[in-house]
Amino acid sequence: MAASCSLFHSSSSAAAASLPRHQTSSQFRIPTSAPYPRPRRSPAVITCTSSTLDPAPSSNSVKPRRPADENIRDEARRHRAASAASTFSAKYVPFNAGGPESDESYSLDEIVYRSRSGGLLDVQHDIDALKKFDGAYWRDLFDSRVGKTNWPYGSGVWSKKEWVLPEIHPDDIVSAFEGNSNLFWAERFGKHLVGMDDLWVKHCGISHTGSFKDLGMTVLVSQVNRLRKLNRPIVGVGCASTGDTSAALSAYCASAGIPSIVFLPTNKISMAQLVQPIANGAFVLSIDTDFDGCMKLIREVTSELPIYLANSLNSLRLEGQKTAAIEILQQFDWEVPDWVIVPGGNLGNIYAFYKGFKMCQELGLVDKIPRLVCAQAANANPLYRHFKSGWGTDFKPVKATTTFASAIQIGDPVSIDRAVYALQRSNGIVEEATEEELMDAMALADSTGMFICPHTGVALTALMKLRKSGVIGASDRTVVVSTAHGLKFSQAKIDYHSKAIPEMASRFANPPVEVKADFGSVMDVLMKHLGDKAPK
Ligand SMILES: Cc1ncc(COP(=O)(O)O)c(C=O)c1O
Ligand SMILES: N[C@@H](CCOP(=O)(O)O)C(=O)O
Numbered sequence: 348m349a350a351s352c353s354l355f356h357s358s359s360s361a362a363a364a365s366l367p368r369h370q371t372s373s374q375f376r377i378p379t380s381a382p383y384p385r386p387r388r389s390p391a392v393i394t395c396t397s398s399t400l401d402p403a404p405s406s407n408s409v410k411p412r413r414p415a416d417e418n419i420r421d422e423a424r425r426h427r428a429a430s431a432a433s434t435f436s437a438k439y440v441p442f443n444a445g446g447p448e449s450d451e452s453y454s455l456d457e458i459v460y461r462s463r464s465g466g467l468l469d470v471q472h473d474i475d476a477l478k479k480f481d482g483a484y485w486r487d488l489f490d491s492r493v494g495k496t497n498w499p500y501g502s503g504v505w506s507k508k509e510w511v512l513p514e515i516h517p518d519d520i521v522s523a524f525e526g527n528s529n530l531f532w533a534e535r536f537g538k539h540l541v542g543m544d545d546l547w548v549k550h551c552g553i554s555h556t557g558s559f560k561d562l563g564m565t566v567l568v569s570q571v572n573r574l575r576k577l578n579r580p581i582v583g584v585g586c587a588s589t590g591d592t593s594a595a596l597s598a599y600c601a602s603a604g605i606p607s608i609v610f611l612p613t614n615k616i617s618m619a620q621l622v623q624p625i626a627n628g629a630f631v632l633s634i635d636t637d638f639d640g641c642m643k644l645i646r647e648v649t650s651e652l653p654i655y656l657a658n659s660l661n662s663l664r665l666e667g668q669k670t671a672a673i674e675i676l677q678q679f680d681w682e683v684p685d686w687v688i689v690p691g692g693n694l695g696n697i698y699a700f701y702k703g704f705k706m707c708q709e710l711g712l713v714d715k716i717p718r719l720v721c722a723q724a725a726n727a728n729p730l731y732r733h734f735k736s737g738w739g740t741d742f743k744p745v746k747a748t749t750t751f752a753s754a755i756q757i758g759d760p761v762s763i764d765r766a767v768y769a770l771q772r773s774n775g776i777v778e779e780a781t782e783e784e785l786m787d788a789m790a791l792a793d794s795t796g797m798f799i800c801p802h803t804g805v806a807l808t809a810l811m812k813l814r815k816s817g818v819i820g821a822s823d824r825t826v827v828v829s830t831a832h833g834l835k836f837s838q839a840k841i842d843y844h845s846k847a848i849p850e851m852a853s854r855f856a857n858p859p860v861e862v863k864a865d866f867g868s869v870m871d872v873l874m875k876h877l878g879d880k881a882p883k
Pocket of ligand 1: 589591659693697754755800831
């Protein structure tokens with residue numbers, strides 16, 4: 348791309364001067380490495396495109412191919428050698444401790460999941476250091492990294508590294524170039540089913556292991572990788588799971604050669620989910636309880652054994668998950684949608700979305716945040732009940748019962764406080780979906796060209812209800828977050844389309860028609876099906 352402004356930063360010539368002799372400045376590409384300590388620019392001066400951040404040699408030159416004996420990590424290391432070290436940092440603090448007077452904090456290199464008082468933790472970034480760069484700088488930097496293979500910035504998560512884990516060395520990062528998931532314009536669903544023109548589905552499930560969990564797991568496993576290199580006593584990484592966290596954990600651990608241990612509730616996750624950790628070599632325990640029971644056990648076990656806890660109780664996970672929110676803004680050219688609807692179970696993700704949006708507002712990339720909706724299955728709806736009680740003082744866990752949205756069959760969510768915080772501060776809403784509603788919504792969405800999971804059916808039900816009541820307006824730009832790939836839940840779809848679900852009408856079932864293998868029979872069936880549509 349042609350350089351569109353004259354603001355080639357003076358530090359680029361300084362950097363060029365410090366290059367090794369064999370390296371010409373034309374080989375040196377700035378934005379793929381740590382952010383350059385440029386002074387904060389006033390908006391009036393910012394007329395640059397991403398080429399300002401990426402002073403490639405000349406308008407029509409291409410990046411020289413890396414030498415054959417170099418891999419992408421080596422290449423990134425060579426580029427980094429000439430750039431400044433990160434000036435950003437992050438630490439654990441008690442979640443919502445209220446005010447800087449609280450002196451409790453922990454290095455991210457410590458193994459700690461709870462505050463002194465037993466509350467949740469949060470990763471707190473040095474916002475003042477990040478604020479030395481204005482919103483336009485961050486927007487340009489993030490935009491310049493999308494869709495590349497530069498290590499590690501080609502990942503949708505690590506393209507925001509300075510906001511995620513600023514201090515981790517790129518060599519320690521374990522990434523599958525996750526993130527950068529597509530934002531699907533749900534044209535037919537929007538127009539025909541909810542009367543909307545500006546409806547979008549963020550397909551976080553079109554991902555390495557088929558769910559949004561990859562976004563958080565790349566961060567957590569990278570930090571574990573670092574801790575193990577620092578000789579911290581970690582013999583493995585463990586989680587309780589309804590199927591997606593375990594899939595992501597085992598894949599990222601396998602890719603880094605780190606042992607993983609997963610606790611799964613027997614017969615409560617799909618076959619496709621179960622086979623993922625098995626195939627990736629995790630140590631799989633099938634336990635005769637539900638997710639909440641598994642969660643309790645993994646918490647007890649990780650406090651006794653040097654097994655690192657990978658559930659979203661561990662706030663590192665949310666740092667990766669929040670990048671999906673930043674990505675949505677980026678995909679809309681930094682215009683803020685009116686609504687974002689997220690299915691909720693253990694309730695880390697709804698907070699992660701809030702945090703991503705809020706950071707973008709605080710750091711000047713956008714000027715507001717969307718209203719958030721958390722959608723729950725009626726069979727596992729503790730947050731919905733809490734919301735309906737007007738956020739009464741006492742949160743009451745429930746015994747979650749079987750739901751087709753099996754990954755959110757959770758009655759005692761660990762991140763309840765985070766979810767309430769996010770919803771209260773985003774003028775948010777909680778909705779619920781019955782089994783019939785969520786399965787019908789899934790079938791309807793599929794009939795418009797998607798192939799969504801039942802959890803996304805829960806979120807779409809919430810949308811339909813909020814449209815019907817007029818809370819969401821016809822022209823409101825709305826994003827429904829699809830959290831897992833539909834292929835993980837094909838049995839639920841088979842049951843629905845074969846009308847095999849007791850007490851469910853399966854109104855939108857589309858079962859195959861069995862027909863004899865002769866031309867006449869096939870023609871009869873086709874003519875009946877085509878009816879008036881058939882040519883006379
Ligand atoms: C597919 C899917 N959707 C939604 C969720 C809910 O996310 P959270 O637990 O962060 O609320 C989960 C996991 O809980 C999930 O696996
Ligand atoms: N749906 C999750 C449940 C656990 O959530 P987590 O975010 O706390 O790990 C799963 O797939 O296991």
